[in-house]
Every structure is written in structure tokens, then in C-alpha cells.
Amino acid sequence: MVNKEFTPWYFQPEIAKVYESFYEGKYKDADIQEKNLLKFLIDQIDDVNEILEVGCGTGHFTRWLNSLGYNVVGADISPVMLGVAKELWTDGKFVNAKAEFLPFKDKSFDVVLYVACLEYMPDLVKVFQEAERVARKGIVMGLMNKWSLPTIRRIIQVKLGKNPYYCNARFYSLLTIKRKLRQALEGKNYEFLDWRCAVFPRVFRVRGLLKIPFGGSFLGFGVKFK
Numbered sequence: 236m237v238n239k240e241f242t243p244w245y246f247q248p249e250i251a252k253v254y255e256s257f258y259e260g261k262y263k264d265a266d267i268q269e270k271n272l273l274k275f276l277i278d279q280i281d282d283v284n285e286i287l288e289v290g291c292g293t294g295h296f297t298r299w300l301n302s303l304g305y306n307v308v309g310a311d312i313s314p315v316m317l318g319v320a321k322e323l324w325t326d327g328k329f330v331n332a333k334a335e336f337l338p339f340k341d342k343s344f345d346v347v348l349y350v351a352c353l354e355y356m357p358d359l360v361k362v363f364q365e366a367e368r369v370a371r372k373g374i375v376m377g378l379m380n381k382w383s384l385p386t387i388r389r390i391i392q393v394k395l396g397k398n399p400y401y402c403n404a405r406f407y408s409l410l411t412i413k414r415k416l417r418q419a420l421e422g423k424n425y426e427f428l429d430w431r432c433a434v435f436p437r438v439f440r441v442r443g444l445l446k447i448p449f450g451g452s453f454l455g456f457g458v459k460f461k
């Protein structure tokens with residue numbers, strides 16, 4: 236049965252207002268590791284200058300990319316998340332748009348980037364086809380790794396009705412992402428980037444960007460076009 240009352244958290248102004256505070260709290264260290272992984276991936280693509288960050292939310296990573304010297308545009312489906320993004324970076328370029336239908340001409344950016352948002356996009360093949368249309372050089376993504384304890388915990392919480400943030404989310408593994416990319420890019424000339432996982436639980440006593448497909452809660456992957 237469809238719940239007509241359901242409004243995803245990212246359309247709720249009171250949640251959008253406090254969203255950035257998560258990065259200052261317990262996710263501060265994870266944030267550093269996630270940025271290291273995203274930079275590691277972007278650096279595998281030659282001469283990246285212009286980046287479109289799809290699902291940019293409050294612009295946390297958009298501002299970071301700007302601070303690294305990239306020309307960046309943020310796009311997001313949620314006007315309330317973008318409202319905060321514009322307050323935090325008044326000169327930033329932000330566009331209200333859906334990942335599946337981007338309002339940009341073909342090959343407008345070097346790279347299309349996604350951070351922690353593919354989970355909310357049910358039709359990944361359509362999303363990646365749209366990224367391929369607007370990107371000249373490649374696609375980069377960081378997402379919650381399905382094969383990790385924090386994600387498994389979230390799946391259980393959702394099943395118990397205890398986590399409203401992920402009740403409309405899907406969690407992907409490296410294998411699923413590869414399959415979706417192959418489907419989306421069929422007939423195109425591309426190669427996969429060198430993937431890594433980051434943000435391993437402390438009990439694992441490992442840190443950094445590791446080529447282990449399970450354990451790390453943040454999976455970084457992408458493609459570059461030939």
C-alpha cells in the first residue's frame with residue numbers, strides 16, 4: 236500500500252537546517268576519509284576542471300570541491316536542501332534538478348559526481364545514462380557500501396520501522412554498481428576507475444583507502460571515458 240503521507244527527510248526544512256551539523260559531530264573523521272577517497276578517484280581522470288555534483292544537498296562537498304579549485308555546480312531535487320546550500324555559499328551555483336533529467340547540454344562538465352545520494356535514486360541505469368550525456372571525461376561516486384556493518388544495521392533498523400532516514404533508500408554493493416554502469420554505458424568506450432573502500436569500523440584496526448569490498452562503510456568508484 237502506498238503511504239500518501241510519506242515525505243522523504245530531504246524535503247523537510249527542519250532536517251535540512253541541521254543536516255550540516257552531522258559533519259561537525261560524529262561524522263567528522265568519516266568526512267575526512269570520504270574526501271580523501273573522492274579526491275583519489277577524481278585524480279584518476281586527466282585534467283578535471285568542471286564538476287557537476289548531483290545530489291549535492293546542502294553543498295557540503297560542493298564547497299569542498301570549490302576550495303580545491305574546481306569549477307563546480309551543485310544540483311539537487313530538494314529545494315529545502317538547496318536553500319541551505321545557497322545560505323552557506325551565497326556565490327555558489329546551485330540548480331534544482333533531478334538526477335534522471337539534468338537541465339544541461341550534452342558534455343557540459345568534465346565529471347559528474349555523486350556523494351551519498353545514489354541510495355535515493357531507484358533507476359540507477361537512467362541516472363548513469365544522464366551522467367554520461369552531460370559528462371565529457373567521467374563519472375565519480377561515493378556511496379554507502381551495502382557490504383558493511385553500518386549499512387546492515389541501517390537495513391535492520393528500517394525493517395523494524397526505526398530509521399526514517401533510510402526507509403526510501405536502496406543500498407548497493409560494488410558488484411551491483413558495476414552491473415548498472417555496464418548496462419547504462421553499453422556501447423560506450425570507458426574503463427572503470429580503481430575503486431576503494433574507506434571508513435572501516437575501529438574494531439577492524441585499519442584506516443585509509445583499502446581495496447577490500449566489505450567492511451568499509453563508504454565505497455568509492457567511477458568510470459573514465461576513452
Ligand SMILES: C[S@@+](CC[C@H](N)C(=O)[O-])C[C@H]1O[C@@H](n2cnc3c(N)ncnc32)[C@H](O)[C@@H]1O
Pocket residue numbers: 245289290291292293294295296310311312313316332333334335349350351352355356
Ligand atoms: C544524504 S543527502 C547527500 C547530500 C550531499 N551529497 C552530502 O553528501 O552531504 C542525499 C541528497 O540526494 C538528493 N536526492 C535524492 N534523490 C534525488 C534525485 N533523484 N535527483 C537529485 N537529487 C536527489 C536529496 O535531496 C539529498 O539532498
